[in-house]
Amino acid sequence: MNFQKVAERLGITQERLEGLQETILKRASWPEPRLMRFEKAISGIESGTAIFESNEIVFGYPKIRRAMMLGPALKRHFRNRVVVEEKMNGYNIRLASVAGEVVALTRGGFICPFSTEVANRLIPNEVFEENPMIVLCGEIVGPENPYVPKGIYPTNDIDFYLFDLSKKNCRGTLGPNKTHQFAEDYGIKAAALFGEFRIKNAYEKIMGLVKQLGRRGREGVVIKDPDNERSPMKYTTSETNCHDLEIAFRYYNDYALDFFLSRAVREGFQSVEWAESAEDRLARARRLGESILLPLVETIQQKKNNEQIVQQVQIRVKSLQTAREFEYHLRRSGLRAIFDEPEPDDDGYIIRISRLIMSTNDKTQSLLEGSPW
Numbered sequence: 001m002n003f004q005k006v007a008e009r010l011g012i013t014q015e016r017l018e019g020l021q022e023t024i025l026k027r028a029s030w031p032e033p034r035l036m037r038f039e040k041a042i043s044g045i046e047s048g049t050a051i052f053e054s055n056e057i058v059f060g061y062p063k064i065r066r067a068m069m070l071g072p073a074l075k076r077h078f079r080n081r082v083v084v085e086e087k088m089n090g091y092n093i094r095l096a097s098v099a100g101e102v103v104a105l106t107r108g109g110f111i112c113p114f115s116t117e118v119a120n121r122l123i124p125n126e127v128f129e130e131n132p133m134i135v136l137c138g139e140i141v142g143p144e145n146p147y148v149p150k151g152i153y154p155t156n157d158i159d160f161y162l163f164d165l166s167k168k169n170c171r172g173t174l175g176p177n178k179t180h181q182f183a184e185d186y187g188i189k190a191a192a193l194f195g196e197f198r199i200k201n202a203y204e205k206i207m208g209l210v211k212q213l214g215r216r217g218r219e220g221v222v223i224k225d226p227d228n229e230r231s232p233m234k235y236t237t238s239e240t241n242c243h244d245l246e247i248a249f250r251y252y253n254d255y256a257l258d259f260f261l262s263r264a265v266r267e268g269f270q271s272v273e274w275a276e277s278a279e280d281r282l283a284r285a286r287r288l289g290e291s292i293l294l295p296l297v298e299t300i301q302q303k304k305n306n307e308q309i310v311q312q313v314q315i316r317v318k319s320l321q322t323a324r325e326f327e328y329h330l331r332r333s334g335l336r337a338i339f340d341e342p343e344p345d346d347d348g349y350i351i352r353i354s355r356l357i358m359s360t361n362d363k364t365q366s367l368l369e370g371s372p373w
Helices: 003-010 014-019 070-077 113-122 126-130 176-186 199-215 238-250 257-273 278-304 320-332 358-368
Strands: 025-028 035-038 050-052 081-087 091-098 101-106 134-141 159-167 193-198 220-224 233-236 310-317 336-339 343-345 348-356
Touching (some): 070 233, 091 113, 113 159, 113 320, 159 176, 199 233, 238 257, 238 278, 278 358
Antiparallel strands (some): 081 220, 336 348, 343 348
């Protein structure tokens, strides 16, 4: 690896880059191609940025800030017009061609073997043959998503939706217009584009979209500058906030406190901004309360019955080698999982996975035995 060339592309000195090794910059020698990844954001470089031995860099996807009061946020953050897309509910992945092979990078900068197989199945070969420098930023969704399984999208297993484009060795993204044109040109599914709106009309339009999406169990919207000069913002539905809390309280000791608090606070701000009636506010409170108490009680009862707290998911793979590598990838990521025997299915295999939720298991058992909080 040419550290001088890489440092120039990152916008830092070679000495600074070398000093970050094994602290912020971590080596990953498996699976190939080998890389170094930024475990944390530093010096304006996003976490998850990956540097390959070929000196190519795939920058981390920028964090999107969240609007809490939608109307004021639109007026303060954007200028004349906004583009509104659907926010997909899955896991974030970046696809790039490195040394002639398409790889899928997680948000943390790891190569995910399962996502790489999915990408090679769903993305046309000519995408990277004709655009070797392109990076596809997208969401993997569906009921056979091993991280965030959701049956709310039109697929029986798993799918990829493009939501942004970037280029290797370059910071930033190419913007919504180029992204949707690229998706159309190559027949790639993209996050739904709801339209472009003037700021003075945008609030009512977006509020209506969010309510519709909520009724369908969808996550929310991403609001973008059509000229790609201002950073995007996101805004989520009440239904997805409550569903997130339902999952988090089911596995309450495996989530950070901010995960719980931020979603509850969003509900308060949204209720006020929407000027809800007493009846609607009570319905929101009931929805919020049920998402907290019911899954928590179920977890405690399960453990009281001497049952393990697990999350059941399944994946579909073409190659058993992919399944073995994905099992190792989960262990490397600190997740414990039990893989059932593969079940042949058409031209591949279905594999059921039980993710062991260790911290919640241990904490619940301890509390049931009388330990103080």
